[in-house]
Amino acid sequence: MPATAKICGLSTPETLDAAVAGGASHIGFVFFPPSPRHLSFEKAQGLAARVPGRVARVGVFVDPDDGFLDAALAAGRLDVLQLHKVTPERAAAVKARTGRETWAALAVKTRADLVPAAGFRGAADRLLYDAKAPEGAKVPGGTGLRFDWTLLDGFAHPLPWILSGGLDAGNVGEAIRVTGARLVDVSSGIESAPGIKDVDKIAAFLKAVARS
Numbered sequence: 001m002p003a004t005a006k007i008c009g010l011s012t013p014e015t016l017d018a019a020v021a022g023g024a025s026h027i028g029f030v031f032f033p034p035s036p037r038h039l040s041f042e043k044a045q046g047l048a049a050r051v052p053g054r055v056a057r058v059g060v061f062v063d064p065d066d067g068f069l070d071a072a073l074a075a076g077r078l079d080v081l082q083l084h085k086v087t088p089e090r091a092a093a094v095k096a097r098t099g100r101e102t103w104a105a106l107a108v109k110t111r112a113d114l115v116p117a118a119g120f121r122g123a124a125d126r127l128l129y130d131a132k133a134p135e136g137a138k139v140p141g142g143t144g145l146r147f148d149w150t151l152l153d154g155f156a157h158p159l160p161w162i163l164s165g166g167l168d169a170g171n172v173g174e175a176i177r178v179t180g181a182r183l184v185d186v187s188s189g190i191e192s193a194p195g196i197k198d199v200d201k202i203a204a205f206l207k208a209v210a211r212s
């Protein structure tokens with residue numbers, strides 16, 4: 001069974017349609033104003049309506065308050081909440097209050113960065129292992145950086161997990177082979193410039209995942 005893919009940071013009908021047509025299992029909408037991929041609630045509403053039921057809509061957040069989450073949930077008709085810079089306590093509270101599948105992002109650079117993963121057992125549904133952004137970066141994700149995939153060798157994953165960070169059509173096959181990931185996530189690797197998705201790169205990425 002090939003791995004599946006989340007195409008993150010979509011903001012136009014054309015690129016959203018390319019992700020759906022190419023077989024993405026998840027699409028991601030970023031709700032974080034400092035990001036070049038930030039989506040207004042109004043735009044999210046229009047895009048969400050184009051997504052067929054077999055594809056999950058994921059909202060990406062950085063330390064959102066409940067009001068912001070509720071507005072995004074409604075506008076984006078979100079199935080999944082992906083939380084960055086989140087504690088297990090906050091993830092559990094969001095999951096309990098919204099009833100939505102909840103993912104906790106872990107920023108990884110060294111093996112020590114995997115230690116907090118165990119704390120999310122029972123608090124989140126999945127972990128997203130993403131590359132740690134450089135000190136002082138204005139966004140914690142979508143950096144195009146990758147981490148050393150061999151850090152996951154032998155790791156006892158406490159939850160189902162997603163591989164993310166610096167993936168593209170050229171390296172995703174190897175990433176899946178090395179880590180055994182069943183779900184991969186991409187943003188910069190399918191862009192022509194920060195925040196500008198490229199339909200050909202989306203298609204090439206999804207083909208590479210399907211070949212895995």
Ligand SMILES: O=C(O)c1ccccc1NCC(=O)[C@H](O)[C@H](O)COP(=O)(O)O
Binds near residue numbers: 030037139144166189
């Ligand atoms: O993509 C963003 O701009 C972003 C901003 C704030 C928090 C998270 C963000 N992205 C999260 C994702 O799920 C990305 O797909 C993930 O970090 C991988 O990005 P990339 O290395 O560019 O493929």
